[in-house]
Amino acid sequence: MKSFHKIIGGLIAVGLMVIIPMxxxxxxxxxxxxxxxxxxxxxxxxxxxxxxxxxxxxWQFLGPTNISGRCTDAVVVQPKGKxxxxxxxxxxxxxxxxxxxxVSWVPVFDRQVSAAxxxxxxxxxxxxxxxxxxxxxxxxxxxxxxxxxxxxxDGGKTWQHMGLxxxxxxxxxxxxPKNTGTVYVAASGHEWTANPDRGVYKTTDAGKTWxxxxxxxxxxxxxxxxxxxxxxNTLYASTWQRIRxxxxxxxxxxxYTGSGIWKTTNGGKSWExxxxxxxDAKFRGRIGIDIAESNPKVxxxxxxxxxxxxxxxxxxxTDSYGRPRGGVIKGATIFKxxxxxxxxxxxxxxxxxxxxxxxxxxxxxxxxxxxxKVDPNDENTVYxxxxxLNVS
Numbered sequence: 001m002k003s004f005h006k007i008i009g010g011l012i013a014v015g016l017m018v019i020i021p022m023x024x025x026x027x028x029x030x031x032x033x034x035x036x037x038x039x040x041x042x043x044x045x046x047x048x049x050x051x052x053x054x055x056x057x058x059w060q061f062l063g064p065t066n067i068s069g070r071c072t073d074a075v076v077v078q079p080k081g082k083x084x085x086x087x088x089x090x091x092x093x094x095x096x097x098x099x100x101x102x103v104s105w106v107p108v109f110d111r112q113v114s115a116a117x118x119x120x121x122x123x124x125x126x127x128x129x130x131x132x133x134x135x136x137x138x139x140x141x142x143x144x145x146x147x148x149x150x151x152x153x154d155g156g157k158t159w160q161h162m163g164l165x166x167x168x169x170x171x172x173x174x175x176x177p178k179n180t181g182t183v184y185v186a187a188s189g190h191e192w193t194a195n196p197d198r199g200v201y202k203t204t205d206a207g208k209t210w211x212x213x214x215x216x217x218x219x220x221x222x223x224x225x226x227x228x229x230x231x232x233n234t235l236y237a238s239t240w241q242r243i244r245x246x247x248x249x250x251x252x253x254x255x256y257t258g259s260g261i262w263k264t265t266n267g268g269k270s271w272e273x274x275x276x277x278x279x280d281a282k283f284r285g286r287i288g289i290d291i292a293e294s295n296p297k298v299x300x301x302x303x304x305x306x307x308x309x310x311x312x313x314x315x316x317x318t319d320s321y322g323r324p325r326g327g328v329i330k331g332a333t334i335f336k337x338x339x340x341x342x343x344x345x346x347x348x349x350x351x352x353x354x355x356x357x358x359x360x361x362x363x364x365x366x367x368x369x370x371x372x373k374v375d376p377n378d379e380n381t382v383y384x385x386x387x388x389l390n391v392s
Contacts, residue, residue, distance in 0.1 A: 032193055035165025038147050042113040072136055075122045087156070089117030091136045092144055097156055108156030116144035118188075121173035123180050128155045131162075133170025137188040137223060138368055139244055146170060149185060151207055162207030166197040172225040176232040181206040184213075184268070186222035186237060191244050194218040200225060200237050202268050213268030219243050220258030223370070226291045226299075228340075233267040236274070236299065236341060238287035242367070249367065252285045252306045259284040261301060263341050277344030278335060283307045286370035292379035297340050300347075300374055302384055304366030305333040309359055332361035332386055334372070361386040 033041075049055060070091035077085040083101045087108075090096070094109035095117060109115065114134040123129035134146025148165035152158060164170070167187035176182035182204050189198030198221035200214035214222065220241040228234035241258030252259070260281060262271045278284065278301070285304030292298040308327035334348035349355040361384070375381035384390045 032190060032195070035147055035168075039113060039161070039165060042147075046111075070136075070138070072117050072138070073120045075120055075130075077122065077127045087120055087122070087130060089120045089132065090115075091138070091140075092116055092142070095120060095130075095132055095156065108152075109150075109159070112150060112159055113161070114144065114146040116146050118146060118170035119173050119186075121175055121183075123175060124177040125180050129153055129180075130156060131173050131175070131183065132159075133164075133173050133185060133187075135167065135169035135188075137169040137171035137221075139169070139188075139191045139242070140368065141244075143169075143191060145191065149173070149207065162203075163210055164197075164201060166195070167201075168195070168197070169221070171221075171223045174225050174227050174235065176227070178232050179204075182232075182267075183207065184225060184227070184235060185210075186225040188221035188223055188240065189218075194243060198222065199239075200235075200268065211268075214239075214262060214264075214271050216241070216258045223286055224289045226289055228291060228296045229293050230296045231265075234263070234265045234340075235268065236289055236291065237262045237264075237271070238289050238301070240286045242286075249365075252283065252304075254282055257281040259287060261287060261289060261341060274337075274341040275344070276342065277337075277346070278303060279305050279307055279333070286367045288371040288384075290372050290374045290382075292374045293376040295379045297338055298374075298379045299337045299341055300372050300382055301335045301337075301344060302366075302370055302372035303333045303335060304370055305330040309355065328359060330359070331366050332358050332369075332384065334358075334382070334384065334392075361390060 071088050072091050073089040075087050083099065085099050086102065088096045092115055094107050094115040096105045097108045098105045109132065116134055116136045118133045118135050118137045121131045130152050132150045134148060134150065136143040145168040148167065149162045149170060150159045151162050164185060164187065168190045169188040170185055171188050172186040174184045185201045187198050187201060189195050196218050199212050199216065200222045201210045202213045203210050214237055216239050220239050222237050223240040224238040226236050238261050239258055241256040260273055260275045263274045264271045283306040285306055288302035290300055307330045309330045311327045333346065335344040336347045337344050349358045369385040371385045373383045382392045
């Protein structure tokens, strides 16, 4: 019996010697491939595909029919022809186009290096030109990184890679309507690691070259960007400091000070912080911003606010991870500026009922949604994205 126990003990010891290094290897972070290397690998893949004996075989869809997913942006060609033409970008399914107002859709981005879409933008002068920023900026665990920005001159028939391959996630693309060769990009950077390729980028030659015009630090990227419709040299950007780890959500940390709103009046040459009236930097998470086209003095900000709204009592138990529940954060908080972002005024949660409503607006997931849109014809009608679509 003693010999048997020794044999079992020896087998367990050998097993642990084999398993522990394997587990440690799995826990180690994989190296981040540079954008250039990812593009080179995609070119090799394309070459193998074109030489494949199976290249002419057609795929048949078998199911399942209920495949979940996320749409990250949508744009509509204006003015309307016989029917509206729309493009939709998706988190992991590329870009889709409809010419009959959504009755049928065709994919137009399937043969590119990334199917993860962060934002899309139509050229306001020539709407056959579409810009696509790859890499979903919402940073779910299921989010996929991109490989820069792409441009089509013909409504999605052909595409050209226009750089920024090391940004990995692109949150917003803004085009100067008076000079469409000038384009601004809000890049959020790597999801899991620090990197300097984040912030606001600008091109004045339709993507041939890029200049980084706003940079905070290697863990703070740009998450939203809007242009004053009355002055294309005036832009507002929101920055978000976040790094996601495998064991947590990308929420604010006490030593984070990079999240905030910035303004330029000279096309990005210089920027100033415009956070007067907003929560302190240590409480600011993701920030969505928008400007009222009908009155450019008016802006709104959706702030993921980490100030404590109320403490939990002991009866509320533990969270989904078995940890004691902390205080309930304010979460989604809406601010308004009527003076071009000089000052901000709290608009949401003015009564106990609305305070509780806003707590559940996006719960602790303001970092997921974090977007706000103003009706272009009415500065007082505002839409926010949370656990549902909300309107005020």
